[in-house]
Amino acid sequence: MPLVPLAAAPGEPTSGVAGWAARLVEVAGGPGAGLAIALENLFPPLPSEIILPLTGFAAAQGAIGLASALFWTTLGSVVGAAALYGIGRAIGRDRMYALWARLPLVKVSDLERTEAWFRRHGTKAVLLGRMVPVFRSLISVPAGVERMRLPVFLALTTVGSFVWNTVLVLAGYWLGDRWELVERYVGVLSKVVLGAALVAVIAYVVVRVRGSRPKGRHRAGEGR
Secondary structure, three states: OOOOOHHHOOOOOOOHHHHHHHHHHHHHHHHHHHHHHHHHHHOOOOOHHHHHHHHHHHHHOOOOOHHHHHHHHHHHHHHHHHHHHHHHHHHHHHHHHHHHHHOOOOOHHHHHHHHHHHHHHHHHHHHHHOOOOOHHHHOHHHHHHOOOOHHHHHHHHHHHHHHHHHHHHHHHHHHHHHOHHHHHHHHHHHHHHHHHHHHHHHHHHHHHHHHHOOOOOOOOOOOO
């Protein structure tokens, strides 16, 4: 059965990431949507808040089935996350410590505390992290570095990705040619997350810089 051309539908994007994703889904159907999401996991600048609702819009137009859209986008998420997990596992704990020791303004104790936190909360971090913009991709790397059991990682990633993908795909499906509203609101959330992360990094650097300064000159006459 031939795919319904998306070009015939009002609201179809023709340029940028959205236009590329629309053409990919039009040509390859569900596997094309899965490929787009796999790439989005590997390259976070490719926004899932565009690709997923656009896939839902394609399903609403009959280009692909809704179940197919959810299956392939979730599979693409898992494949992309597994690739990042593999990168983290290849880096390994020893190499991570060696790289960390060369960075300015950080201490090995910081990394040790991060490891301890991940050992306690890693499963929740992977599951919930799959539903947070930006971090949904990055969380796979520390999971690999810490060698989280692969079946556990894949299960958590599948569940978290399915929830995130379902919300955005269904939003695009129900909104139809107004699917761009999803991008607008999720885009705001992404900027908030990035802003909070940036503030945290700046605060961390400020604290480290202040902590690395000498305690100050001894008061005159001290020790006489």
